[in-house]
Amino acid sequence: MEFLTGLLLGIFAWFVVRVLIFGVYTIGQNERAVKTRFGRAERVGTATTNETPLGQTLQPEERERYQYPQVRVIQPGGLYFKMPWEKIHKVSIATEILNMAVDLEDRTANNAGTKLDAVTKDQLNTGLTGQIRYRVSEQNLYAFVFGIKRPLVHVMGYFVSVLRQRIANFEAKRSDTAAAGIPGSDTAGVSINDLRKNLRDLNEYMDQECRSSAARYGVILDASLITGIDPPEEVESALAAINTAHNQVSSDISLAQAHADQKIVQSKRAVEIETLKAQAEVEPLRAVASELEQLHRSGPEVLDLYMRNIRLSLYEKAQQIYMEAK
Numbered sequence: 001m002e003f004l005t006g007l008l009l010g011i012f013a014w015f016v017v018r019v020l021i022f023g024v025y026t027i028g029q030n031e032r033a034v035k036t037r038f039g040r041a042e043r044v045g046t047a048t049t050n051e052t053p054l055g056q057t058l059q060p061e062e063r064e065r066y067q068y069p070q071v072r073v074i075q076p077g078g079l080y081f082k083m084p085w086e087k088i089h090k091v092s093i094a095t096e097i098l099n100m101a102v103d104l105e106d107r108t109a110n111n112a113g114t115k116l117d118a119v120t121k122d123q124l125n126t127g128l129t130g131q132i133r134y135r136v137s138e139q140n141l142y143a144f145v146f147g148i149k150r151p152l153v154h155v156m157g158y159f160v161s162v163l164r165q166r167i168a169n170f171e172a173k174r175s176d177t178a179a180a181g182i183p184g185s186d187t188a189g190v191s192i193n194d195l196r197k198n199l200r201d202l203n204e205y206m207d208q209e210c211r212s213s214a215a216r217y218g219v220i221l222d223a224s225l226i227t228g229i230d231p232p233e234e235v236e237s238a239l240a241a242i243n244t245a246h247n248q249v250s251s252d253i254s255l256a257q258a259h260a261d262q263k264i265v266q267s268k269r270a271v272e273i274e275t276l277k278a279q280a281e282v283e284p285l286r287a288v289a290s291e292l293e294q295l296h297r298s299g300p301e302v303l304d305l306y307m308r309n310i311r312l313s314l315y316e317k318a319q320q321i322y323m324e325a326k
Contacts, residue, residue, distance in 0.1 A: 026078030030094040033074040034141050036087045041142060044070040049140055054215040066216050068142045089145050095135045095222060100128070100160070104153045115230070116160065118167040120191035126167070130226035132159060137214040144218030151217045159221065162209050172198050195229050202226055 027033050035042050047070040049055055050063050058066060074080065074088070082088055101116040103109035110116050115127035134155065136144050144151050172194035195202065206224040214220045295303045315321060 023082050023084070024079050025082065025088055026080065027074055027076045027090065028092075029076050030092055031076060031090050032093050032136075032138055032141060033088050033090045034071050034145055035074060035082065036089065037083075038085055039087075041069075041146060042072040044072060049143070049215055052139055054137070054139055057212040058215050062212075062216075066143070068140060068147055068218075070139075071142045073138060073141060091136050091141060091145060093136045093138055095133055097131050097133050098152075098156075100130045100132050100156075100163075100224070100226070102156070104150070104156060116163070118164045120195070121168055121170065122191050124192055124231055126192055126195075127228075127230045128163070128167070128226060129228035129230070130224065132224045133222040135220050135222060137218045137220045140214055140218040142218070143216070148217055151219055154217050155213055155219045155221070158213060158216065159206070159210060159224070163206060163224075163226075166202065166205055166209075167195065170195055170198075170202070192229060192231050199226055199229070 049066070049068045049070065050058075052070070055063055080088075099113055101110040102113040107113060111127070115129055117125060118128055119125055148154050170191060203224055203226055206226070207221070210221040210224070292303070292306075295306050
């Protein structure tokens, strides 16, 4: 009897400790949680990620592959209670910053996580430095907690593959002068120069292409910040020489264009002046012609009298007059 009483007391004590004490939990402000019962997550009916805005970021052929169920997300607060056969999976949703050159599986890769190697379209090996900002997607916790064993590894691999593909095919937009065929208007098509000049476009492209990471892996890439593109040392000196020559050519072209524009303006001004002079000389002749036309309309004798008066005024101004002998 005493043994049975002790056994019952032991079971009761275990129940109190295991259920009532260890069964109480809380969720932090930057945390979210998913509860599993006998290993199965609590789901929201039959809803999937394809029915959420996340599904719109995937290609049609990808939606079946990355179709995850929607689970009940436990919000911050407490005290919450769980039974012994239930398990709580907590996840931090705080925004994290990670060096893009870090290999989460091999810390010695990418120059010990300092530079990410990539090959440009003209077969130049370059090193990339920068950071990515990410956070766990509350709308797709199933993918992060249960869908992938190491989601951050997949996300980094996805980001690096997209970045290397973009570096290998990157072409800068040609300027108007380059499109017009003006020599020296671009830097001889050197891809590293193009990449350095268009870092903002490259970052925006990465943000756009990686929008589907939340639907794929349950991780949102808030932003990527590529800060440096560094070629090997033996290439850097050649690029410096190319850039110096390009700058000199661009300067000479700008000076030549400015001189040509000045000549054009001066020529236009000279034409305007000569045109005004010609108009000033023509106007008196037009006035005389109009006056003679009006006199002629008044009658032939009026025109003769006008001509006689003109002749007399000329006689008064003349010092010598030669008359034709008949």
